[in-house]
Amino acid sequence: MLQIRYPQRRDSGFYECQVSTTPPIGHSMYLSVVEPITIIIGEPDMYIYKGSTINLTCVVKHSPEPPPAIYWTHNSQEINYDSPRGGVSVITEKGDVTTSYLLIQRANTPDSGKYTCNPSNANLKTVVVHVLNGEHPAAIQYGGQLRLQYPVSVFLLSVVVTLIGS
Known part of the structure; x- marks a missing residue:
């Protein structure tokens, strides 16, 4: 019996078990060590207007089996x-x-x-949520979608100023 403690990706490969007979009897197999990846869509910061729904989406990929539990x-x-x-x-x-959605109305x-x-x-992941009272940051989440506000308006303003200045 072969036991690998704390397997890492570099332990992936072919392994063979041999019995000392004449001729030798062997059985080989491939071990694939995968590392689960956890992401929260929209991390590291999310901006939400007061009164809207916070929709946090956590995705776990490359896990040998689905997580028995996901804690928020x-x-x-x-x-x-x-x-x-x-x-x-x-x-x-x-x-x-595996996808876990945390909804806060x-x-x-x-x-x-x-x-x-x-x-x-799998590893944990964190996002910082900012609930705003009507302030206007560069990015706001609306119903689970991220919309950029200022970058487009600043671009349009700079185009208008450039055209007027020409």
């Missing part, structure tokens, strides 16, 4: 889906690629902070 935390505290706040839910789709200022997706068999 907010500012290092496990999220309680039965809290009096209400409007918090998680949907997880397991498979070759009616975002408010206390919902700002660090959110972490922690799959039980």
Whole structure:
């Protein structure tokens, strides 16, 4: 029996078991060591308007099996889906690629902070959510989509100024 403790990618390759007989009997097999990857779409920072829905999407790829559990935390505290706040839910789709969606309805200022997706068999990933009261940063999430505001308007303004100045 061969046991590899703390396997790493460099341990991937062919291994052979041989029995000392004449002629020798052997059986070879290929070991593939994969490293799961966790991402949160939109990381490292997301900007959400107060009152909208926060939609955090955590994706786990290259896992030998779907994670038995995915834990979500907010500012290092496990999220309680039965809290009096209400409007918090998680949907997880397991498979070759596992996706977990954390949905927080009616975002408010206390919902700002660090959110972490922690799959039980992969590395954790963190995103910082900023709930805004009507300020206008460069990027805002609308219903799960990221829209750039200022870069396009600044570009158009610079084109107009350039044309007027010519």
